[in-house]
Every structure is written in structure tokens, then in C-alpha cells.
Amino acid sequence: MSEAVEPAAGYDGPRLAASGSVRVRVPAKINLHLGVGPRRPDGFHELTTVYQAISLYDELTADRADRLELVVEGEGADVLPTDENNLAVRAAVLLADHLGVPPRVRLHLRKQIPLAGGLAGGSADAAAALVACDALWDGGLDRNELATLAADLGSDVPFLVPGGTALGTGRGEVLSPVLAVGTWHWVVAVADGGLSTPTVYAKLDALRDAGTVPAEGVGAPDELLAALRQHDPRVLAAALANDMQAAALALRPTLARTLDAGLAEGALAALVSGSGPSCLFLAADADHAASVAARLTTHGVCRTVRTAHGPVPGARTTP
Numbered sequence: 298m299s300e301a302v303e304p305a306a307g308y309d310g311p312r313l314a315a316s317g318s319v320r321v322r323v324p325a326k327i328n329l330h331l332g333v334g335p336r337r338p339d340g341f342h343e344l345t346t347v348y349q350a351i352s353l354y355d356e357l358t359a360d361r362a363d364r365l366e367l368v369v370e371g372e373g374a375d376v377l378p379t380d381e382n383n384l385a386v387r388a389a390v391l392l393a394d395h396l397g398v399p400p401r402v403r404l405h406l407r408k409q410i411p412l413a414g415g416l417a418g419g420s421a422d423a424a425a426a427l428v429a430c431d432a433l434w435d436g437g438l439d440r441n442e443l444a445t446l447a448a449d450l451g452s453d454v455p456f457l458v459p460g461g462t463a464l465g466t467g468r469g470e471v472l473s474p475v476l477a478v479g480t481w482h483w484v485v486a487v488a489d490g491g492l493s494t495p496t497v498y499a500k501l502d503a504l505r506d507a508g509t510v511p512a513e514g515v516g517a518p519d520e521l522l523a524a525l526r527q528h529d530p531r532v533l534a535a536a537l538a539n540d541m542q543a544a545a546l547a548l549r550p551t552l553a554r555t556l557d558a559g560l561a562e563g564a565l566a567a568l569v570s571g572s573g574p575s576c577l578f579l580a581a582d583a584d585h586a587a588s589v590a591a592r593l594t595t596h597g598v599c600r601t602v603r604t605a606h607g608p609v610p611g612a613r614t615t616p
């Protein structure tokens with residue numbers, strides 16, 4: 298067990314949790330609807346998006362330590378930064394500042410969410426770090442306070458605190474609940490290599506400026522929200538929409554083969570996940586997802602194929 302952390306001199310805020318390590322499981326997110334509006338003066342784009350948290354997870358363990366340290370294992374362990382360029386480290390520092398405690402914690406991250414894949418893996422780790430460190434440091438922040446800190450870390454970090462299914466507006470950080478019935482089954486095709494989110498947004502702007510894609514985009518998610526209130530995968534399939542898809546395909550034309558392969562193997566719908574390059578396929582049920590996934594694997598159009606269901610809860614402590 299690491300040495301206990303002493304509160305800073307004169308500190309009389311929340312005390313450190315009495316014992317042990319804190320383990321948090323956090324899901325990936327997908328966008329069932331991703332409507333991208335114009336670029337704002339602050340450089341972000343106005344979004345209307347419907348997020349869903351799905352059952353691909355990273356796991357973060359926070360232990361007391363005498364300094365801030367991050368160890369990564371799993372997906373991307375060889376390339377991910379472990380300093381303040383890692384969003385989980387930034388989250389721990391931000392929370393420590395907010396609570397007025399020293400940022401002393403050993404974070405151990407077991408990654409399964411693919412990197413730079415349009416699945417918000419880095420944002421998920423930031424949400425996990427907020428929840429884990431708040432418990433370790435006995436911060437006692439409620440979900441709204443955590444979501445406010447989360448918005449400082451990234452546009453989709455706030456969603457990964459509650460998870461489930463939610464409408465995101467603003468730059469994606471303003472959340473409203475969505476009524477969603479039942480569980481949906483997804484196949485996720487993970488591409489080789491990532492795509493940079495700002496590059497995909499910039500490509501979309503360029504395609505719109507050139508008139509290659511319509512500037513108005515997919516608009517409001519009314520059809521999608523109605524589909525989520527019934528439980529018919531075919532209705533949902535027809536309502537899925539992503540403005541980023543054209544830009545991701547322009548940057549990575551081979552993704553069209555991945556999307557086509559999933560449809561050829563019977564998926565009800567195919568779309569790029571967020572800014573890509575992961576591709577998503579909707580299945581009728583868990584068995585259908587397993588069979589689409591197995592057959593998609595044989596096409597050689599992606600690095601790996603996973604199945605997942607959603608919605609699932611956001612960042613949560615686990616025993």
C-alpha cells in the first residue's frame with residue numbers, strides 16, 4: 298500500500314478517503330445522431346447529438362501515492378502519453394485544484410476502448426479519473442459538479458459521467474435526458490490507426506465550403522428521438538445519422554469498404570462512429586450482432602471487430 302497523502306498545510310476542505318483503492322469502469326460512447334452546425338468564433342462547432350454509452354470499457358484504478366503517476370496497460374499502452382498530455386492526468390489535476398488538495402494519486406488505466414477511434418476513449422478516461430479521484434480524495438462532488446469540471450476537459454467528457462442515452466447540445470457538453478426503451482445491439486469495426494477529431498471537423502468545413510456536402514447537414518434528431526421511444530431496430534436503423542461521416546470517408550476512403558461489408562453481412566445499418574474511423578453496425582439482437590461480427594471479421598476490412606450493447610451507465614466505481 299502506498300504512503301497516505303497528507304493534506305496541504307492549512308487545508309480544511311474535504312478529507313481523504315479513509316482507505317483503499319478506488320476502481321472505476323467507464324464505457325465508450327457512440328453518437329446515434331451527430332448533427333454538426335457552423336463553426337463558432339471559439340473554434341468549436343455547434344452540435345446536436347444523441348449520445349449512447351456502450352459496453353466497451355476502460356478501467357481505472359486510483360491509489361494513494363506521494364505524487365501523481367499514471368500507468369497504462371492494454372490498447373495503445375505503447376503510444377499513450379502518461380504526463381499532462383493524457384486527459385486522465387489533466388482530470389486529476391483539475392479536480393485536485395478544485396478541491397484544494399494535492400494531486401497525489403497513482404492511476405492505473407486498463408484500456409480496451411480503441412484510441413482515436415470516434416469512441417471517446419480519452420474522454421472516458423478523464424470522466425473515470427474525476428469519479429475515481431473524487432472518491433479517493435473524499436471530495437463528495439455531486440454528478441452536476443463533476444459534469445461542470447468534465448466540460449473543461451472536453452466536449453464529450455460530461456456525457457461519460459452519467460452515460461446512458463442523452464441529447465448533447467452546445468459543443469456537446471450541454472446534456473438533456475432522452476427517453477430510450479430497451480437495449481440495442483451494436484457491432485464495432487475498429488480501424489487500423491486513428492483519425493484526429495479537429496482534422497475531421499476541418500475537413501467537414503472544407504467540404505461544406507466547396508459545396509461538396511450540404512451546409513445544413515442532418516439537422517434535428519426528431520426522427521431518432523422518436524425511434525428510441527419504440528423498440529424496433531429497423532426504425533432506429535433508418536434514423537441513424539452522422540454529419541462527420543462524409544468528412545471521415547473523404548480522409549479515409551477505405552472506410553466505405555468497411556461500411557459496405559457490414560451491410561453485406563446483414564447489419565441493419567452502418568455508420569461511422571463520431572469522427573471515426575471506427576464503424577458501427579446496428580444488429581437486431583445479441584445473436585445477430587455476434588453473427589454479423591463473426592462474418593465481418595473474415596472481410597479483412599478492419600483491425601478488429603467487437604460487439605457491444607447500449608445504453609449502459611457512465612463512469613461508476615466497481616468493487
Ligand code: C5P
Nearest residue numbers: 340341342344451452468469494495498
Ligand atoms: O472538446 P474536445 O477537446 O473533445 O474537442 C477536440 C477538438 O474537436 C476541438 O479542439 C475542436 O477542433 C473540435 N471540436 C469542434 N466542435 C465540437 C467539439 C470538438 O470543432 N463541438
